[in-house]
Amino acid sequence: MMTAMFGAVESGVIYAIMALGVYVSFRVLDFPDLTVDGSFVTGGAVASIMITAGYDPFISTIAALFAGFLAGCMTGILHTKGGINPLLSGILMMIALYSINLRIMGKPNVPLLAEETVMTKIESWFTSAWSVLLFMLVLTLIIKLIIDLFLKTEIGLSLRAVGDNEGMVRSFSANTGWMKVLGLGLSNALVAFSGALIAQYNGFSDVGMGIGMIVIGLASVIIGEAVIGDSKIARATLAVVVGAILYRIIVTLALRIEFLDTGDMKLITAIIVIIALIMPKVLDKQKEAARKKKRLAQLNADGGGPVA
Amino acid sequence: MLEMNQIFKVFYEGTPDEKIALNKVNLSMKQGDFVTVIGSNGAGKSTLMNVISGKLVPDMGTVMIDGVNMTSLAEHKRAVKIGRVFQDPMAGTAPTMTIEENLALAYNRTKKRTLSFGVTKKRRDFYREKLEMLHLGLEDRLQAKVGLLSGGERQALSLLMATFTDPKILLLDEHTAALDPSRAELITNLTKEIVAKLGLTTLMVTHNMQQALDLGNRLIMMDKGQIIFSANEEEKADLTVEKLLAEFQKIKGGAGLSDRSLLS
DSSP states (O other), X not given: OHHHHHHHHHHHXXXXXXXXXXXXXIIISOXXXXXXXXXXXXXXXXXXXXXXXXXXXXXXXXXXXXXXXXXXXXHHHHHHTTOOXXXXXXXXXXXXXXXXXXXXXSSSEEEOTTSOOHHHHHHHHSOSTTHHHHHHHHHHHHHHHHHHHHTTBHHHHHHHHHHHOHHHHHHTTOOHHXXXXXXXXXHHHHHHHHHHHHHHHHTEEXXXXXXXXXXXXXXXXXXXXXXXXXXXXXXXXXXXXXXXXXXXXXXXXXXXXXXXXXXGHHHHHHHHHHHHHHHHHHHHHHHHHHHHHHHHHHHHHHTOOOOO | OEXXXXXXXXXXXXXXXOEEEEEEEEEEEOTTOEEEEEOOTTSSHHHHHHHHHTSSOOSEEEEEETTEEOTTOOHHHHXXXXXXXXXXXXXXSOTTSBHHHHHHHHHGGXXXXXXSBSSOHHHHHHHHHHHHTTTSSGGGOTTSBGGGSOHHHHHHHHHHHHHTTOOSXXXXXXXXXTSXXXXXXXXXXXXXXXXXXXXXXXXXXXXXXHHHHHSOSEXXXXXXXXXXXXXXXXXXXXXXXXXXXXXXXXXXXXXXXXXXXXXX
């Protein structure tokens, strides 16, 4: 149980980078970007193929980041220059990436168990069971901090405004089309970076490892917002990181139930997202009802106001 | 400052819904001119605005701003020279961002956006000083989200955001129409104050005839895509709502009361 939990937190921290990417497209840009399912694998594919070719694992992981950036930019260009609906441009890119990922890897599965990866390097530097977790936690928090700061720069502000009120930013001379391309590029760069790390963490990259990734990202964003809140940027991004870890813990716990097996994972994910989406509304309604009841009781005690 | 030459724009061309929105419109504004535009719905006022702002490209004719031909320049590019306030108070601000962040966005209208922070200590003092001009106490709420402001406060903020970077042209598209009378008066007075102080070249569309007479130094009336009546500074000084309506009916050939109700 403890080892399972430890693994859940460890992978949760790496998936948090992907969730931060989803936060950028889904919340900041208000663009439901399905490219994620493909770009996550692209990251894993680029990193694993470079590692097996003998490149330094860190350089390979950075290369994965750039590959993801390009994929995201393509989705943005399909949408802004091609005038294709946001959902559809993401889906098209996701499908296209499936074949591209196969081309990059050359086969559906690239094992990395015998290779030197970022994880084996970290373990060789600090000989502790906590080394990977701590290293990844620091990395994820640094990325979170960079996003926080970036979203406060002049470019970052206009990126946020694009998701908030596109017509308004254009009237203040921002090129909203390129802003979207940039935002989607950054989002998918993070996603691919996370994919590269997950491939090395799991010891393989697989062409199917991205299926449902967007939903996992959304689950992390939504769970985090429900638990931590999103009143400020720094808080919202922290919520995403916490949400990603919580999501892994919930899934690990769910899988301990006897009749559920690993194949049920996607169903569990979907149910978690549905609950996380519906629960806040139900809770609000209950609070509202309780308040009304209280007010009514008070009114009856006072004898009520004059009849108009 | 603004030269519109033979502007022609038709919608749904070649279909039964074909509508000529602007029919060879000529409009020339000098530096510091404040022109109010009146006309019934569908007269082409908004199309005129959109052709200037670049949201629409005219089928024919040219738009020159500050001596530069802008006819087919992209909307965001010519926004460097144009400040805009929209009818909908929600349209001119970003609701989930704070007042200072909104001002930072507006501050960048004339400048290239970089990776430096949009809100710095120095800039914050500058924003605060500008907000004081509105007399709404917004200078003490710099970190409040704009979505929490009332329609009137938002519209005042929009007006400030559109003007504090000295646009060559200010476009006001019925910017008081969605507000209650007292808020509308507040925004009208602010408009008067800001435009006078900065000497902005302004084009304002309104449905309120009294407002059209109170503000500005020139007035034009539009109908069916054409400017049917135009008053210069002296003529405008003598105008009253009654005279305007009489003028409108004379030109329309006594088209009747329905137009009167549309305009007043």
